[in-house]
Amino acid sequence: MKLSLAPIQGMTLAYYRNLYAEIFGGIDAYYSPFIATTSMRKDSLSLFKDILPEVNDSKLDIIPQLLGNNGDDFRYFASKIADMGYKEINWNIGCPFPMVTNKKKGSGILPYPDMIKELLDDVCQDDSYDLTVKMRLGLNNLEEGMKVVELLNDYPLKGVIIHGRTGQQKYTGHVDLDSFETLYEACKHEVTYNGDIYTLEDYKRIQTRFPEIENFMLGRGALRDPFLPSTIKGNVIATAQKIDKIKEFHDTVFSHYVNILSGDKHLCDKMKEFWTYLSIHVDPSGKFMKKIKKSRTSIAYLDIVNQMFDGTISWYESI
Ligand SMILES: Cc1cc2nc3c(=O)[nH]c(=O)nc-3n(C[C@H](O)[C@H](O)[C@H](O)COP(=O)(O)O)c2cc1C
Structure with missing residues (x-):
């Protein structure tokens, strides 16, 4: 089983990830909060400041994340990131905030599979990095997510992380495990489970329901209880x-x-x-x-x- 730390803007930044690993451990991979792609081509290091190799513990597996809907911009940003030595880049198609979704980015792109296809056709031509996707059930409903998963099946992705909420839900209510299961079963890529793992019992319940899932992403639960990842891994801390x-x-x-x-x-x-x-x-x-x-x-x-x-x-x- 592999545990990853979810990206949380403003919190899981480089110094936090480094410290988390040093003091608490239990996490196998750290996803950095999204960097929004833009059409500007200035090589501003400040855009990448959180993922610069010099501020990250080189022993950690860091996966940078991009948010955007334009293939050219994505490829440009991704190539800069790959040049820094990163092997995997994650595409955020799950962010639920209206400022993002109104621009058909984050989970706002989920109702538009043609836009997703256009970006992937472009981005998947570059094989200098592996691409993974982090998505929700849909912006408004599961049907949207289903069309996206069927589309993703046609591309050489390294994996898909599914947070079992719709974008509309933002962070309210609960994850919908039945809908998660529908997408998980339809997805041909390796799936990472994400959403509402706050305790060891939550983890066990979800793991028992989906015994073949090997990758779990922890977000707010791991920030609230930083001992949770290592507890899941079987460590007992006094x-x-x-x-x-x-x-x-x-x-x-x-x-x-x-x-x-x-x-x-x-x-x-x-x-x-x-x-x-x-x-x-x-x-x-x-x-x-x-x-x-x-x-x-x-x-x-x-x-x-x-x-x-x-x-x-x-x-x-x-x-
Ligand atoms: C304040 C906040 C900021 C977030 N920032 C990001 C982000 O930058 N990229 C992303 O993919 N998800 C982001 N998320 C979503 C989390 O990565 C995760 O998918 C979500 O919280 C569900 O997992 P959890 O229930 O384990 O927290 C954010 C969530 C919160 C609460």
């Missing part, structure tokens, strides 16, 4: 060790932001974002998060965090 690891994770992320952000407000905002996922498990009563949200200076913020780690604020239940 509570004291978990607290130490969360402290190390926090302290390193904090130092990272101290170095790159200017001003306490930005720093405090970033750290609130950092805790948003983690606090769901470690602070179920929300007491700690409430104090964090009120902090306006880095001194006040660190004071709360220190109280938490020295046990003055009760924060940790169990993951």
Whole structure:
């Protein structure tokens, strides 16, 4: 079984992936958040800053992701990425945000198989990298996804990741496992399961239902509980060790932001974002998060965090 970390814009960036691997482990491949292709041909390194080899731990398997609907642009961006040494590039046809879908990108392209065909006809001529696709059930319904899967079957893809929601659903409701199964059975490529794996029990339930799937992508579940991937892999981690690891994770992320952000407000905002996922498990009563949200200076913020780690604020239940 192979576990990958889902791309999450603003969170699973290079420093986060590197640290996650070092401190928590359990992930076999890391998908980077999407880079949107454009018609501009300037070789701006800033577009690729998250996947530059110098900011990524070379031991990690990183798969860059592109978002776009134009074959020329995609090929241009993909060739730049392949030149950096990446072997696999992922095409995002799942993003549900209206700003993206209104332009027939992300899951907004799913109702238009002809556009998908046009891009693939173009992109699949380049064999300097493997192409994988990350999709949803459809923009509005499963029929759209079904047509897309049938089309994808005609191309030499390395795999298809399916998130079992429609684009319309965004992140609400639940994954629809019956619809996922329909697409999975129709898909001739290797399928990766994605969606709503928050606990070991979720993983076991889905794995039992689809015993032949070998690849699972974890997103919000792995951010909320960073021990989840290694727990799925069978490791048992003692509570004291978990607290130490969360402290190390926090302290390193904090130092990272101290170095790159200017001003306490930005720093405090970033750290609130950092805790948003983690606090769901470690602070179920929300007491700690409430104090964090009120902090306006880095001194006040660190004071709360220190109280938490020295046990003055009760924060940790169990993951
Ligand atoms: C804030 C946020 C940002 C995301 N950014 C991306 C992205 O850049 N590329 C992508 O393919 N999916 C993105 N996703 C979707 C996740 O990769 C994943 O498919 C989705 O969260 C379902 O998996 P999960 O239930 O395990 O989280 C994002 C999700 C969230 C919540």
